[in-house]
Amino acid sequence: VDIARLLKSFSHILRLLENVDYVRSFVRYNNKRRSGPPRGVRAATRCVIARDAGRTRADAAGIQQFCVYFAQGCCTAGPHCQYLHRAPTEQDTVTLARDHSRDCFGRDRARHDKDDRKGVGSALRDCRTLFVHYGGAGGLSASEVQQLATENFGEWGRIRKVYVVPAKTLVFVQYEARCSAEFAKEAMQAQGLTGSGAGEVLEIKWANDDPNPGVVRQVKRRRKCLCEP
Numbered sequence: 016v017d018i019a020r021l022l023k024s025f026s027h028i029l030r031l032l033e034n035v036d037y038v039r040s041f042v043r044y045n046n047k048r049r050s051g052p053p054r055g056v057r058a059a060t061r062c063v064i065a066r067d068a069g070r071t072r073a074d075a076a077g078i079q080q081f082c083v084y085f086a087q088g089c090c091t092a093g094p095h096c097q098y099l100h101r102a103p104t105e106q107d108t109v110t111l112a113r114d115h116s117r118d119c120f121g122r123d124r125a126r127h128d129k130d131d132r133k134g135v136g137s138a139l140r141d142c143r144t145l146f147v148h149y150g151g152a153g154g155l156s157a158s159e160v161q162q163l164a165t166e167n168f169g170e171w172g173r174i175r176k177v178y179v180v181p182a183k184t185l186v187f188v189q190y191e192a193r194c195s196a197e198f199a200k201e202a203m204q205a206q207g208l209t210g211s212g213a214g215e216v217l218e219i220k221w222a223n224d225d226p227n228p229g230v231v232r233q234v235k236r237r238r239k240c241l242c243e244p
């Protein structure tokens with residue numbers, strides 16, 4: 016038996032395996048038909064930043080893309096993941112704001128929102144507000160929902176404002192940074208509000224406009240800036 020040849024083919028196999036790993040993660044991130052749980056069913060996993068966050072290969076390689084599976088609490092790659100396993104920080108906000116064509120997970124943004132406002136979000140509209148339907152928890156008072164939403168959504172980034180519309184079981188959550196809103200949208204989709212005790216399943220979309228008049232003016236100003244070349 017030629018040992019040198021055996022070793023060579025062994026290292027060749029190792030390299031092939033590495034490629035398989037890369038191809039698999041590439042396919043995962045480009046699979047547009049990825050479907051979540053059916054409507055009205057809670058997601059099977061949830062991210063807990065304090066428990067799950069940690070360094071990955073992306074930190075060493077200086078990659079500025081967050082792991083969407085980490086946000087959903089279901090990444091199995093752990094420290095070997097090619098994407099970041101943490102929530103966006105103030106520093107990331109500055110870096111990510113330079114590129115309007117992709118979201119914080121590296122997914123292409125469309126020029127305009129999809130009709131159902133569920134997708135990645137628009138490249139032209141700097142939306143930081145989430146439209147959250149909390150149907151099952153309609154028995155809670157507005158101040159209870161305000162409190163729970165602030166606690167639950169505060170895990171993913173700094174919140175500017177929480178605005179509850181109890182008559183429609185809606186809550187609008189506005190973040191300081193767009194990447195925090197993007198991360199929270201993935202992290203809280205089909206989750207419940209921890210501490211509510213009701214069986215609500217959150218349904219999250221991009222807010223059309225925040226009903227608060229001050230925010231409407233802000234959004235208009237920002238849109239104008241983004242649309243001007």
Ligand SMILES: [Zn+2]
Nearest residue numbers: 082085090096
């Ligand atoms: Zn990951």
